[in-house]
Amino acid sequence: MGADYQRTTPLPDGRVLWAFQDAEVRRADGSTTLVHNIGMVQDGACFRVLMGGTANDPRPWLFAADTTPFVRWFWPLGAEMGADGLLYVFAAEMNERSPGYLRRTEPTSTVVAVVDVTTFDVRSTTRPADASSSLYGFSIESDSTWTYLFAQCHRQFGFDPYIFVVAHDFTCASRVTVARVPKGQLLAAPAYWTADGWRPDPAAAVAILDTSRLVNSSQFQYVDNQWMVITKVGDWWGDRIVVEYSLRPVGPFTVVAEWTAPLKCNGCNNYFASWIPSTTPGQLVFGLSHNRWDGVASTYYRPTFGAVTAPPRRLLPSERCSLGYCG
Numbered sequence: 411m412g413a414d415y416q417r418t419t420p421l422p423d424g425r426v427l428w429a430f431q432d433a434e435v436r437r438a439d440g441s442t443t444l445v446h447n448i449g450m451v452q453d454g455a456c457f458r459v460l461m462g463g464t465a466n467d468p469r470p471w472l473f474a475a476d477t478t479p480f481v482r483w484f485w486p487l488g489a490e491m492g493a494d495g496l497l498y499v500f501a502a503e504m505n506e507r508s509p510g511y512l513r514r515t516e517p518t519s520t521v522v523a524v525v526d527v528t529t530f531d532v533r534s535t536t537r538p539a540d541a542s543s544s545l546y547g548f549s550i551e552s553d554s555t556w557t558y559l560f561a562q563c564h565r566q567f568g569f570d571p572y573i574f575v576v577a578h579d580f581t582c583a584s585r586v587t588v589a590r591v592p593k594g595q596l597l598a599a600p601a602y603w604t605a606d607g608w609r610p611d612p613a614a615a616v617a618i619l620d621t622s623r624l625v626n627s628s629q630f631q632y633v634d635n636q637w638m639v640i641t642k643v644g645d646w647w648g649d650r651i652v653v654e655y656s657l658r659p660v661g662p663f664t665v666v667a668e669w670t671a672p673l674k675c676n677g678c679n680n681y682f683a684s685w686i687p688s689t690t691p692g693q694l695v696f697g698l699s700h701n702r703w704d705g706v707a708s709t710y711y712r713p714t715f716g717a718v719t720a721p722p723r724r725l726l727p728s729e730r731c732s733l734g735y736c737g
Contacts, residue, residue: 412711493594
């Protein structure tokens with residue numbers, strides 16, 4: 411019926427894997443239930459849903475055996491093809507620390523499901539070299555040499571008061587850091603971007619985006635030899651979507667597009683903008699999650715989609731200078 415936090419991974423044969431967290435699904439008898447993660451395989455205009463369990467008892471696609479619904483569960487993060495031809499889907503292990511659901515919710519570790527992209531069976535589950543609650547793998551993208559693991563704390567429920575709820579942890583919600591591993595070596599020990607370049611110490615990692623924003627649930631894309639990042643600023647809060655550009659995955663990033671997020675209905679909010687594969691040259695497509703504060707099942711968790719024209723490649727002043735074009 412619906413889902414949110416839409417994430418896509420292009421596959422080598424042209425298909426696309428979608429992953430969602432907290433999907434509302436319809437059982438065979440017409441009743442509905444929530445499962446903590448599902449997948450979908452897109453082949454052209456056709457979609458195949460990936461879930462565990464049965465039509466009468468749906469279960470999560472990933473980590474179903476380790477899931478205690480509403481107590482301990484797993485939300486998908488980024489995914490990337492490995493050098494071995496398997497797909498590595500990163501996920502956040504979530505634990506509820508209160509008697510209710512999403513009242514005091516903590517990501518406690520990062521885990522990985524290794525998926526066969528022919529059958530979409532999970533070959534194995536494991537932990538990456540950095541399995542911390544920093545969530546390196548919140549967004550994953552590769553260039554020709556390296557695979558980059560971008561981190562954001564994803565601490566959304568029960569931390570700091572804002573407007574009418576206790577929500578995001580503002581000590582970390584705006585902070586995005588990045589590590590890298592050799593391309594396709596998703597389980598290798600990473601190096602972290604620090605004030606002194608790439609180093610093996612995660613404690614020295616520095617933020618690469620504007621930390622004055624309320625929340626940066628940012629998603630990265632490497633396209634036409636440039637890095638694009640899209641952010642629904644504030645995540646649940648506000649209405650501002652920002653697209654930034656750099657020639658390096660660590661920035662500095664320059665804002666190249668900015669607009670107001672649309673509302674699908676009265677009482678809705680928008681959150682989590684993410685990149686969607688595009689077949690149109692020069693165009694970037696994004697998805698945006700929606701939710702109704704009153705939780706009406708017929709209209710909530712329905713992503714919408716839009717497009718932005720990719721900016722022309724250009725050198726930032728610091729990059730021009732490094733190439734000898736100062737002044």
